[in-house]
Amino acid sequence: MTELLALQSIKKSVREPDGSVRRLFEGLDFTMSSDERAVALLGRSGSGKTTLLRVVAGLDARYDGSYVFQCVLQPKRLDPLADHRRMHIGLISQSYDLLDDFSVEQNVRLGARGLRDSKARTVEALGLVGLDRMSKKRVTRLSGGEAQRVAIARAIVKRPALILADEPTGALDEDTEGEILDLFTSLQANGMSFIIATHSSRVAAACDRRVTLVDRRLAGCAREF
Template identity: 45%
Template sequence: MSAASTTEDRVPVIETRALGKVYSAGSEAEVVALHGVDMRIHRGDFVAIMGPSGSGKSTLMNLIGCLDTPTSGSYYCDGVDVSTLDAEELAILRRDKIGFVFQGFNLLPRMSALENVAMPLGYAQVPPHERSERARQALAAVGLAERGGHRPTELSGGQQQRVAIARALINEPPIILADEPTGALDSRTGEEILALFKRLRDEGHTVVLITHDAEVAAHADRTLVMRDGELHEQEAGA
């Protein structure tokens, strides 16, 4: 292993330093959603961020995903200080560094599975032929090689979530950010999706799973717990 790659592996893929988020600051409606969050997640980690509604986990997810900006503190995404980026650079970072997976799948109903998966490559100005080929490979990677021509309504919930994961993987991002990805699935299908995340971790992706469910969080290698806007590391066996 080269010195460069060793250094790269030591740099956290996600690092927050005293991250804070306040809504309606200075008004009677002021809400401190995050307070002094310090977090380091490395390449190949599978981490669950767990907490009840209102704990701050969704706010933290939006900051990690570069969908919102902090009020205080700093966030480094794959070594880049996000606060130094303009809107266009942020959009490129989101496209190249982060694959999003949501509870509601967020697939376009009039598009086939293949077209849904290939869609992010259009924004990256990848030629149409290469888009289709890469989308086929991504679908094959999640076990849906034969379903590329099917529309979302012709697929089960678990298959739709696999399509969404394939779409998240299409730009080969280092980070997979999954928000309640099993929430709309039955328990057996949810187990299959969590097994897929473990495989992605083994292939070198960093998986961050946002959940309110302790049983789902137990599949991760580490669990971080949000309480009243503060982040706590859950002790092993807790």
């Protein structure tokens, strides 16, 4: 069993709107093995869930400590994404972050930039999320669940090892949440792993393991086999 990622002794502070500095993480440790399919990241609002996902994604390098991903010690670089993580980690947000004047296919293809077979990868990703017949549709004409599927397709188009999902069902109704969870399960069966920041007990229950940000560290139950 190999490690997919390992965070060790992560420390990070943030500046509040009033100018004060608050310590967000203090000696935070986290490991995830390559055979784990889904970990739920829990915690109250403001505890740092989104910030932690940004650190893992390579979007925030302003921290102390070490981060190893796929056996590679990750550099603290100022560019938006370290090369290794850009190729092997996908991101899903609650707000979808789609371009309204683009079609479904065009939005997904944005995630395939730099790939020689971007067209084929886009078709593959749309098929995996069940939107292959909507490729030419404008995203402004989609339902919330369909828009989230487009965001998921864009995140998986490079066939990443890890998907980071930040409240992926927070804006969806119960039935649509169930559909997205079923989609996540099918993607996990294809070998993708997930870290899902969520307030949903239903989403958390669907994960193999749950960890909680509390007192600037992660606490969580052991893996379930």
